[in-house]
Amino acid sequence: MIMKQIGNYTIIESVDKGGFGHVYKAKSGKGELVAIKVLKPELTSDDDAARRFIDEGVLLMGLNHPNIVTVIKIDEWQGLLYIAMEFLEGQSLAKRLKDVTYTWDKALEIVRQIANALDYAYNHKNQCVIHRDLKPANIVFDAKDVPNLVDFGFAKKVVGGDKTVSIMQTHAIKGTWGYMAPETWSSEVSEAGADRKVKLSKQKIGRHTDVYSLACVLIEMLTGSPHFTGNSMEDFLLKHVLERPDLPDHWQTDVPPGFTSVLEKGLAPLVHDRYQTADEFVAALDEISKPIEERVDTNWVRIPAGTFLYGAPLLRKETGAYKISKLPITNAKYQEFIDATPNYKVPTHWDNATRKHPINQENFPVVNISYKDASAYCSWVGGRLPTALEWEKACRGLEGALYPWGDTPPIEEDCNFKGKASNRKTVSISDSQDHSQRNLSPFGCIDMVGNVYEWCQDTALGKVLGMIKGGSFQSNTTGVLASGYMWHVKNMRTNYIGFRCVKDI
Numbered sequence: 062m063i064m065k066q067i068g069n070y071t072i073i074e075s076v077d078k079g080g081f082g083h084v085y086k087a088k089s090g091k092g093e094l095v096a097i098k099v100l101k102p103e104l105t106s107d108d109d110a111a112r113r114f115i116d117e118g119v120l121l122m123g124l125n126h127p128n129i130v131t132v133i134k135i136d137e138w139q140g141l142l143y144i145a146m147e148f149l150e151g152q153s154l155a156k157r158l159k160d161v162t163y164t165w166d167k168a169l170e171i172v173r174q175i176a177n178a179l180d181y182a183y184n185h186k187n188q189c190v191i192h193r194d195l196k197p198a199n200i201v202f203d204a205k206d207v208p209n210l211v212d213f214g215f216a217k218k219v220v221g222g223d224k225t226v227s228i229m230q231t232h233a234i235k236g237t238w239g240y241m242a243p244e245t246w247s248s249e250v251s252e253a254g255a256d257r258k259v260k261l262s263k264q265k266i267g268r269h270t271d272v273y274s275l276a277c278v279l280i281e282m283l284t285g286s287p288h289f290t291g292n293s294m295e296d297f298l299l300k301h302v303l304e305r306p307d308l309p310d311h312w313q314t315d316v317p318p319g320f321t322s323v324l325e326k327g328l329a330p331l332v333h334d335r336y337q338t339a340d341e342f343v344a345a346l347d348e349i350s351k352p353i354e355e356r357v358d359t360n361w362v363r364i365p366a367g368t369f370l371y372g373a374p375l376l377r378k379e380t381g382a383y384k385i386s387k388l389p390i391t392n393a394k395y396q397e398f399i400d401a402t403p404n405y406k407v408p409t410h411w412d413n414a415t416r417k418h419p420i421n422q423e424n425f426p427v428v429n430i431s432y433k434d435a436s437a438y439c440s441w442v443g444g445r446l447p448t449a450l451e452w453e454k455a456c457r458g459l460e461g462a463l464y465p466w467g468d469t470p471p472i473e474e475d476c477n478f479k480g481k482a483s484n485r486k487t488v489s490i491s492d493s494q495d496h497s498q499r500n501l502s503p504f505g506c507i508d509m510v511g512n513v514y515e516w517c518q519d520t521a522l523g524k525v526l527g528m529i530k531g532g533s534f535q536s537n538t539t540g541v542l543a544s545g546y547m548w549h550v551k552n553m554r555t556n557y558i559g560f561r562c563v564k565d566i
Contacts, residue, residue: 068138070097070145081110081214086148094148095133099141111142117213118144124185128178130201130211149209151202154278158197158285165315168282169346171208172275175200176339178210179271183338191266192216195274196240197281238297239287242266242273243330269335272342276327283312318444319349322437326404336404348401349441360387361564362455362505369454370461373544378450385447385455386561388507389426389515390438392418398438405437409554424489426513426559432527432551435516435560444562446518449546451563452530456510457543458503465502465509470538476500476511477534478541487513487534487556506561510541513559514549521548533557 064072070087076096077084081104085097104110118135121144125131134145154171163171175195182190192199194215200208244264280288291297308321308328323345329335336342361384371378396418399407407416408429418427432446439445447455456465464471471478476499477488500508509515514529521528526548532541535557539545549558 064099067097067099067141067143068134068136068145070095072097079212081114087145089145096130096146096148098144098146100143102141105140105142113214114142114144117216120188120190120213120216121146123188124182124190126178126181126185127207128174128209129182130209147203149201149211150204151206153198154200154202154208154282155197157202158281162285162313163282165283165313165317165350168279169343169350171200171282172279172346173343174208175210175278176275176343179268179275179339182210182216183268190216191268192271192274193245193266194237194240195271195278196237197278198237200278238291238294239289240274240277241297242270242332244270244332264332267332268338269332272327272336272339275339275342276324279327280324283316317349318439319437319441320346322402322405322440323349325433325437326402334404334406341404345402345404361385362387363566364451364455364504367459369457369459371450371453371544373542375461378454380448380450380454382566383447383451384444384564384566385451385504385506386563387505389513389559389561390435391423392425392427393423395427395430395438396423398441401441402437406434408434410556422489425487426508428487428513428556428559429554430516430558430560431554432516434554439560439562442562444564446516446560447563449517449519449528449530452509452515452517453543455504455506456502456531462503463542463544465500465506465543471511471541474499476508476541478511478532478536478538479534510543511536513557514547516558516560517546520551525551527551529558 064085066072067085067087069090073086073088073094075083076086082098082100085099087095087097089095100111100114104114115135118132121130121132122135130149131147132144133147136143136145179192179195182188182192190213192210192213192215194212195210199210199212201211202208244266277288289297291299308324312320323342326334326345327336327342336345363384364380364382366380366382368377368379370376395408399405399416403416407413408418408427410429411418419425436446457463462468464475466475500510502509510531512534513531514533515531517528517530519528520526527550528546529549530546531543532545549555
């Protein structure tokens, strides 16, 4: 039975019901529409529930932001606790997503406004508010289609010098399972064992916790479906904490290259690997939204469509037209990517404090790069990793040459390979380098064999392994054959694997 009156407000209709309360559309004595949130009668005697309900109202009354719902009054009427707040005429994002998905620009606009609200709640008068239950149902639009952050029932106000809080300080796991960051479930994550052990209470909740949830919301706006699903709390816990989902490399056509890389950081299970603030997350999204030409100038070589001789023994294969990097990606080029994505891990041989490549090695091929790292860079420049077919065609030309320069076995002047020496190492690449001029493919690509292996798009063993081609400074004569390849664990970084990119034409 719907209440008719509460305090000075006349109830019009019920609009929402949750685990802790009921929300009504009502009219004030002055005829203004308001939303009345009432704590369930059976919970009024629960000290913890009542305290949390009042805390939510008090917290919201201290916030004044165009993307945060405005609280008008906190009061009690006939034993019922209630909060009167502005009535938002529009639907929740959750209801909208039942019928529509969003374009990139519209989704980014909403994310930017919610991120601004999160940063305001945290920074305003040093209140340090963490929402902890960010999800589509808690983003509601007003009559002007402005998104508002609502329901701060799980919000945590951090005080003191350490602006993070451990799970033990919150007394319980709080949030909605599909959007909860790993630190809300557990703390120290162990991904090593097949027994899926989860150690609790080491990672702390902080601003980064809301960033994770915001990344989940963004995925749902673009796809129309929650990214994390399950049938039980254990299902969700394992998916958030241990079973890191593969994000697609390709999204709808208006999503810019590099989005998957940004998401991987937004959803990083370890908090120190994640964007630390919503503002940082949005800045990364804005960066990949820039025209690619503003980001990096890569020297591309055009490879025509058509057939060529591939593999050993030779088979006639066909590709479409594409462009491929003239050179392997160098430290200098990768530095541009690192500078533009400030939370991305640098290669292990770089200076982690300054995030810079080794001195005087700007023209060396970047190494200690995983398959994922290489893919992230390629996406950032609007490309992708080459397939084995594309790589080999660019390397050996159309007639199946054994090496980029022809069929003559290499000597040490041709490329950087083991040869007679046993102490080889990666060397610099430039157009003036003698071996680079000799190690020139029929299409003009430089250094495709020797020096460093290069990642290709092809995978094996359930996508655990990635293909590498071209040989390295450690390879013998056979190892630098254009047709040669090896399989390598995709998430391993070594000092003999680099990469180059391709773009479709």
